[in-house]
Amino acid sequence: MTSKYSLVALVMLLALPGCATREARTVPDGVALADFDRRIKAYAALRDELEGGAGRLTETAEPDEIAAAERALAARIQEARATARRADIFTPPIERRFRSLLNPHLRGVRGQNTRGIIRDEGPNAGGFPFTVNGSYPKQQPLGSVPPDLLASLPPLPEDLEYRFIDKHLILRDARANLIVDFIPNAIS
């Protein structure tokens, strides 16, 4: 029971999003980052709890088992977050803070280099259609993220990562291969 209630609480927490919309310009940066930390940890806790039921997969020589475990976890998350939508995690104040963190990496020659690295054998220009709570297509490459840019973004719980699909910054759950949320045109 406790587990069910905590799941509901976590899902509700993740559904808090939109309330921050009108505060976008007034929330201090530190508060926005603390809120991001809370939201992303809530997601990770939900994911870990959902995975607990299935048992976390360890190394195996059977690719079928890897695929099955990933699919099962993704299905549970998708079900638990059935109402998830963009900006559940990257709320407007958080998005604004992220854009200011990305900005120094996007100016002048450095900016050209940043874009070059991100697009170098990453998803093709224009990317591909994707949605919150949808899978990252396996046939698509996972473009690199410049190390210094990565260092300037807030840390993430285990197996969550920042990636780019064309100009868009996505939060990817590497274990479930799901797109958790995204910031459109983050490096445009």
Place this chain on the structure above:
Amino acid sequence: MRCLPLRRLHAPLAVLVAVAALGSCAGRVDPIEVATVPAPEVTLPMRPGSARFAVLGDTGTGGSAQYRVAARLAAAHSRFPFEFVLLVGDNLYGSERPRDYETKFAVPYKPLLDAGVKFYASLGNHDDTNQILYKPFNMDGKRFYTFRPRANLRFFALDSNYMSPEQLEWLEKGLSGSTSDWKIAFFHHPLYSGGRHGSDIRLRQTLEPLFVKHAVDVVFCGHEHYYERIAPQKGIYYFTTGGAAKLRQGDIDRSADFHVAGFDDGYHFMLVEIDRDELHFQVISDEGRTVDAGMIRRRATPAAAS
């Protein structure tokens, strides 16, 4: 059509049948008579007790070139029995269904796997991160890891797609705590490259100071679909070896000041032998021709690659 149960077949026959069968299963591989691929001439010193391994890059196409290189490598193993293979990323191109692990890895390298050769993989930009769970890649469920096959030899496998502060902290700790004579790093994106992707300057700015500070000796990378040997940079030797299944002919910019040797006319693999303070390397094409070879002496004495 149902694919054949490959694991139950005798190794060379299995590969032959598998390749033929894959023509139907995967729809793009031509049969190759693996058993007839002659072993290339191997000129490494082959000293008793030396550490021996191979390096492959950008392997996972499941195409005929991958199978051809794999067959030549297996033939080379009969003359130069290496213990393990480093994979420098792009282990599975395109789809990553369970059967892709077979057609793009387990089948082409079956003779080596059956012979007990271990593969140690690193992730490329075409690799799903859950490859870390695939036991035959020996990644210990981690994106970056280290292993020490001999007391004098330590490897660091890095995820150059995602060089997070956490990974850098781990690397610094691992390098500073290593007492091995040889420290060798391998990962996907080259820090120095005369190819179409070019040098990854931002990655270089991040990694090179650590490599220099903690005396990394050699770095193996892929991503560029050819072979390139770089002039020692701050005492470190860099090799790009990304042509084990894909090839970009004529892609090397030989005018780059760091360029020493290269091969972009065919597919290739690398053989490496380490004996005390010497690292010997030999690069062999899919046709069995040696396209580069030399020796590196560990930094204690002045470095020299011939």
